[in-house]
Amino acid sequence: MTPHFQPVALHHASRLINHGPTVLVTSAHGAARNIMAAAWSMPVEFTPPRIAVVIDKQTWTRELVMASGAFGLCVPGAALTDLTYAVGSASGRAGDKFAQHGLTPTRGPVLGVPLLEDGCAAWLECRLIPEPHTERAYDTCFAEVVAAAADARIFADGHWSFREDNAALQTIHHLGAGNFVRAGGMWRAQPPTA
Numbered sequence: 001m002t003p004h005f006q007p008v009a010l011h012h013a014s015r016l017i018n019h020g021p022t023v024l025v026t027s028a029h030g031a032a033r034n035i036m037a038a039a040w041s042m043p044v045e046f047t048p049p050r051i052a053v054v055i056d057k058q059t060w061t062r063e064l065v066m067a068s069g070a071f072g073l074c075v076p077g078a079a080l081t082d083l084t085y086a087v088g089s090a091s092g093r094a095g096d097k098f099a100q101h102g103l104t105p106t107r108g109p110v111l112g113v114p115l116l117e118d119g120c121a122a123w124l125e126c127r128l129i130p131e132p133h134t135e136r137a138y139d140t141c142f143a144e145v146v147a148a149a150a151d152a153r154i155f156a157d158g159h160w161s162f163r164e165d166n167a168a169l170q171t172i173h174h175l176g177a178g179n180f181v182r183a184g185g186m187w188r189a190q191p192p193t194a
């Protein structure tokens with residue numbers, strides 16, 4: 001783990017994607033490894049924490065995920081916007097996107113999934129939940145989160161903190177056609193009055 005990354009308690013893992021950031025789906029099987037962008041992911045269960053992510057059946061990622069039964073969701077910061085768009089615009093079948101973009105992944109602590117930390121705000125290591133009918137019919141994949149970590153400069157003690165000094169790590173949200181908006185402008189609701 002890189003110096004700023006700290007483990008995130010599993011009961012807080014859903015918060016890492018609760019606000020709908022575009023993520024990087026990382027995967028590996030045998031000697032092959034891959035990374036793609038995904039705008040569509042969300043928490044779906046509390047305990048154990050489970051998530052859903054749409055991984056098109058046509059993608060190389062999908063093939064690797066089905067073969068290995070595991071994947072990572074890495075949450076890129078704004079500084080990785082161009083990279084996110086690039087790995088979402090080309091297939092790893094044409095060559096190793098980690099090597100093409102000079103990315104050095106770390107290994108997930110539970111499943112050994114490649115995970116990107118440099119420039120990312122967080123990652124979740126996920127074990128695919130086998131769902132033969134869903135897998136045949138839909139692009140949606142369900143998984144259990146088995147480990148999570150975040151850069152403590154932007155997520156600590158179970159909470160995001162979007163500030164002026166961590167803009168490069170703030171999460172990005174795809175509006176379509178290569179347009180993104182960066183998370184920020186954080187404020188807290190007043191406690192409800194009875």
Ligand SMILES: Cc1cc2nc3c(=O)[nH]c(=O)nc-3n(C[C@H](O)[C@H](O)[C@H](O)COP(=O)(O)O)c2cc1C
Nearest residue numbers: 036037038039040055056059060061088090091092
């Ligand atoms: C910003 C962005 C968001 C994307 N979101 C998704 C998504 O949620 N699900 C999906 O299947 N593909 C999504 N894609 C497309 C894949 O990232 C794209 O098909 C990728 O080239 C697949 O790579 P692979 O064949 O190496 O797995 C997105 C692309 C971009 C640029």
